[in-house]
Amino acid sequence: xxxxxxxxPSPSNKYYHRSSLLLHSKLVYLTTAMLPLLRFLxxxxxxxxxxxxxxxxxxxxxxxxxxxxxxxxxxxxxxxxKIKLDGKxxxxxxxxxxxxxxxxxxxxxxxxxxxxxxxxxxxxxxxxILDFDNYGNMVPKCFESKxxxxxxxxxxxxxxxxxxxxxxxxxxxxxxxxLEYFIRHFVYIQHHKALTWTLDYTKESDFDDSCGYWYxxxxxxxPEEKTRLYYSVGVSMFDWVPKFVVDFMSSxxxxxxxxWVKKFSEIEWAKEVAKGGSSRSSSAGMQMKNRxxxxxxxxxxxxxxxxxxxxxxxxxxxQAAREVQAALEEKKKMFVVRAGFRRYLLVSLVVVLAVYxxxxxxxxxFFKCKSA
Numbered sequence: 102x103x104x105x106x107x108x109x110p111s112p113s114n115k116y117y118h119r120s121s122l123l124l125h126s127k128l129v130y131l132t133t134a135m136l137p138l139l140r141f142l143x144x145x146x147x148x149x150x151x152x153x154x155x156x157x158x159x160x161x162x163x164x165x166x167x168x169x170x171x172x173x174x175x176x177x178x179x180x181x182x183k184i185k186l187d188g189k190x191x192x193x194x195x196x197x198x199x200x201x202x203x204x205x206x207x208x209x210x211x212x213x214x215x216x217x218x219x220x221x222x223x224x225x226x227x228x229x230i231l232d233f234d235n236y237g238n239m240v241p242k243c244f245e246s247k248x249x250x251x252x253x254x255x256x257x258x259x260x261x262x263x264x265x266x267x268x269x270x271x272x273x274x275x276x277x278x279x280l281e282y283f284i285r286h287f288v289y290i291q292h293h294k295a296l297t298w299t300l301d302y303t304k305e306s307d308f309d310d311s312c313g314y315w316y317x318x319x320x321x322x323x324p325e326e327k328t329r330l331y332y333s334v335g336v337s338m339f340d341w342v343p344k345f346v347v348d349f350m351s352s353x354x355x356x357x358x359x360x361w362v363k364k365f366s367e368i369e370w371a372k373e374v375a376k377g378g379s380s381r382s383s384s385a386g387m388q389m390k391n392r393x394x395x396x397x398x399x400x401x402x403x404x405x406x407x408x409x410x411x412x413x414x415x416x417x418x419x420q421a422a423r424e425v426q427a428a429l430e431e432k433k434k435m436f437v438v439r440a441g442f443r444r445y446l447l448v449s450l451v452v453v454l455a456v457y458x459x460x461x462x463x464x465x466x467f468f469k470c471k472s473a
Contacts, residue, residue: 161339162281163305164270170310171302174335177314179261179287179295182214182331194218194329197363199356204333212333213352217359219328221370223317226328227290229366230315233269239365241357242349245272249283262292268301275346282306294318310337328366332358 182204186194193200194216203211219226229239236246250268254260265288272281283304289295296315300306313334320327336350 161305162283162307164283166305168300168302168305172299172312173310173337174299174312176299176312177297177333177335179289179293179297179314180316181294181318182316182333184214184216184331186216190216199359201355212335213355214331214333215355215359217330217332217363218320219330219363219366220326221328221366222326223294223319223328225370225373226317226330226362226366229362229369230296230317231267231288233267233271233286236271239361241361242273242275243271244274246270256289256292262289264288264291275343275349278343278346280307280342280346282308282311284311290317307339307342308336309339311335326370330359330362332362334358 184202184204186200190200190202195218197218200216202214202216204214232239233246233248236243240246246269248267248269250266252266252268254263254265256262256264267286267288269284269286270281271284272279274280283301283306284298285301286296286298289297294317296317298311298313300308300311311334314332316331318329318331319325320329332355334350334354336347336354338347338350
């Protein structure tokens with residue numbers, strides 16, 4: 102009784118009941134006014150701490166457990182998709198934009214296909230696509246990727262000229278959701294200029310199913326220095342996956358995939374040109390050799406022109422490197438801001454709960470003292 106009343110004014114004071122009632126009414130009003138804020142802060146804190154929510158809500162993937170089935174989506178067949186491009190499609194590609202169309206694939210009917218021209222030779226493009234361990238730094242929504250097994254094959258007609266199988270563990274992130282899945286890549290570069298993939302059905306993935314396809318060909322207008330790439334994917338998601346994730350994986354992921362390959366291939370190609378190790382110089386040398394002795398000696402000013410081209414290429418590579426660094430810094434800054442915002446939310450929650458507890462304690466003490 103004494104402890105409960107110690108927080109209140111002395112009972113001997115003639116204004117005791119009036120001041121206590123006033124204090125209690127103010128605290129009740131303050132707490133009632135802050136309850137909506139409390140609910141809002143709790144909701145924001147839960148949404149912002151997406152990693153915690155996802156770990157609690159989604160624990161489907163399992164490296165040691167087999168998938169529920171061995172394939173629902175029909176796998177892609179490696180090889181040329183044989184897409185005829187009209188004038189409109191060509192103009193879109195020349196503008197540096199992706200062109201979307203449909204491709205027939207077995208019994209599955211039409212599938213979305215994206216075509217993209219890249220200002221880099223095919224070997225540069227293949228290096229980016231096959232760099233699975235670095236996908237977390239290149240691919241949108243992907244924050245972790247690591248190969249866990251590689252199997253080399255001798256290409257023969259019996260195995261459809263399969264060269265290699267690459268097994269990769271990938272994680273992609275969305276608001277309030279993290280998905281992990283295991284991919285089995287089939288490499289057919291030498292004979293089919295293609296790469297296909299399915300899920301690794303010996304592992305349990307957060308995707309119900311996933312199959313995909315890359316076809317990489319030298320550009321018809323400039324085969325030495327440019328690439329025309331083709332990309333398609335088929336995905337089946339579980340019912341518990343939110344609709345916005347399904348929409349992203351089935352539509353926007355198509356153009357995002359070709360966009361990151363184009364961006365990082367062109368950055369790498371600019372670096373090679375700046376170093377003087379590009380195939381551009383060797384290609385030019387072959388052309389001069391084929392034209393005969395007349396062109397064996399360079400014309401006046403060609404040296405300066407070559408120096409200028411190398412300087413411009415070096416500047417382009419440096420600019421590309423700065424852009425990548427700026428993007429990484431911005432990503433780091435956003436992470437710091439998000440971490441600070443979460444800390445602010447937690448502190449706000451503590452303050453609100455403290456006010457509520459004080460009000461409860463004071464009100465309880467008041468009524469106990471009054472009854473006494």
